[in-house]
Amino acid sequence: MEELIQEPDVDRFQILDQDGNIVDEDREPDLSDEELLELYEYMVLGKVTDKKFFKLQRQGRFGTFAPCRGQEAAQVGSAYALEDRDWMFPAFRETAVWPVRDLPLEGLIQYWQGDEKGMQIPEDNNDFMIAVPVGSQTLHAAGSAWASKLNGEDAATLVYFGDGATSEGDFHEAMNFAGAFDLPCIFLCQNNQYAISVPRDRQTGASSLAQKAVAYGFPGLQVDGNDILAMYVATKHALERARNGDGPTMVEAYTYRLGDHTTSDDADRYRDEEEVEEWKEKDPITRFEAYLKEKDILDDETITEIEEEMKDRINEAVKAAEERDDPELADMFQYHYEEMPPRLQNQLEHLKEMEEDN
Numbered sequence: 001m002e003e004l005i006q007e008p009d010v011d012r013f014q015i016l017d018q019d020g021n022i023v024d025e026d027r028e029p030d031l032s033d034e035e036l037l038e039l040y041e042y043m044v045l046g047k048v049t050d051k052k053f054f055k056l057q058r059q060g061r062f063g064t065f066a067p068c069r070g071q072e073a074a075q076v077g078s079a080y081a082l083e084d085r086d087w088m089f090p091a092f093r094e095t096a097v098w099p100v101r102d103l104p105l106e107g108l109i110q111y112w113q114g115d116e117k118g119m120q121i122p123e124d125n126n127d128f129m130i131a132v133p134v135g136s137q138t139l140h141a142a143g144s145a146w147a148s149k150l151n152g153e154d155a156a157t158l159v160y161f162g163d164g165a166t167s168e169g170d171f172h173e174a175m176n177f178a179g180a181f182d183l184p185c186i187f188l189c190q191n192n193q194y195a196i197s198v199p200r201d202r203q204t205g206a207s208s209l210a211q212k213a214v215a216y217g218f219p220g221l222q223v224d225g226n227d228i229l230a231m232y233v234a235t236k237h238a239l240e241r242a243r244n245g246d247g248p249t250m251v252e253a254y255t256y257r258l259g260d261h262t263t264s265d266d267a268d269r270y271r272d273e274e275e276v277e278e279w280k281e282k283d284p285i286t287r288f289e290a291y292l293k294e295k296d297i298l299d300d301e302t303i304t305e306i307e308e309e310m311k312d313r314i315n316e317a318v319k320a321a322e323e324r325d326d327p328e329l330a331d332m333f334q335y336h337y338e339e340m341p342p343r344l345q346n347q348l349e350h351l352k353e354m355e356e357d358n
């Protein structure tokens with residue numbers, strides 16, 4: 001019997017090694033120098049945005065937020081593969097995805113400053129707002145992919161979530177539904193090794209997260225999530241499958257969160273310094289820098305110029321966000337339901353009375 005039991009192991013897909021050398025020339029994507037530089041700029045923008053957000057939080061100008069440092073390749077590489085017409089559902093850590101999808105950084109800033117209006121997505125963007133309830137967006141994405149299929153649209157849906165989300169019922173329902181209905185949906189799991197303080201090996205006994213797709217009837221692929229070229233190529237492939245009517249794909253980006261879970265967390269309490277140092281060696285930005293330098297697309301001077309340019313960009317976005325009107329207290333009731341249920345209406349009335357009394 002033993003030989004009949006199948007092990008759905010998956011290999012990890014990689015194009016650039018830790019030092020930025022090509023490990024598989026046949027898989028190197030056909031991107032122009034301009035496109036490669038653009039990918040790099042988006043990664044740097046993600047990094048400087050994270051830094052700026054952290055400072056704003058420490059200055060009391062921001063609420064809690066979830067940093068993306070270390071996950072820039074997983075985010076930028078996958079988002080860059082999308083077409084405008086595709087649908088994107090983020091979790092809450094996808095800061096580096098925002099500019100790639102041409103979503104206004106001002107809105108993201110406004111949101112983390114506590115104003116829900118920042119999540120009003122521009123009409124011509126096929127993107128959804130941040131989802132804080134872990135894994136809930138996977139169901140929304142399955143619904144979106146089903147709608148595209150029913151409407152005969154040539155659009156795929158990509159949903160971001162973390163390793164922790166794979167322990168939520170929502171994730172399994174969405175995967176099952178997508179598999180059963182052969183939906184054009186890409187499940188993009190950023191396995192950053194922790195769900196707050198809970199390590200990946202406490203989420204599942206399986207040797208990979210990608211292999212979970214197999215049980216739902218579609219392929220799962222584990223990718224070196226710190227290799228931007230591998231992330232781009234894997235997502236592009238999954239999108240092609242979706243567009244060809246071949247159904248869903250799960251992509252597990254094997255990566256690491258270099259910062260804390262959020263600004264309310266202290267990762268030193270549950271992670272070894274040694275482990276963090278090891279992952280710093282795999283930094284997705286320095287790896288890509290090495291590749292671009294080898295190709296003579298990038299030099300130290302340009303690196304400094306790009307950093308400065310991206311810092312200006314984020315500073316301008318902060319200025320624009322802070323010039324926007326402050327939120328009304330009643331706003332927190334406005335964005336949950338199309339029609340406000342009586343319970344919330346009562347609370348809103350109560351709030352108004354309190355405001356009048358003050």
Ligand SMILES: Cc1ncc(C[n+]2csc(CCOP(=O)(O)OP(=O)(O)O)c2C)c(N)n1
Binds near residue numbers: 161
């Ligand atoms: C349904 C639900 N349960 C718990 C939480 C609290 N919470 C916020 S983030 C998080 C961990 C999520 O981990 P993971 O899915 O791996 O994503 P990551 O934060 O690592 O990006 C938890 C438990 C929540 N937001 N929603």
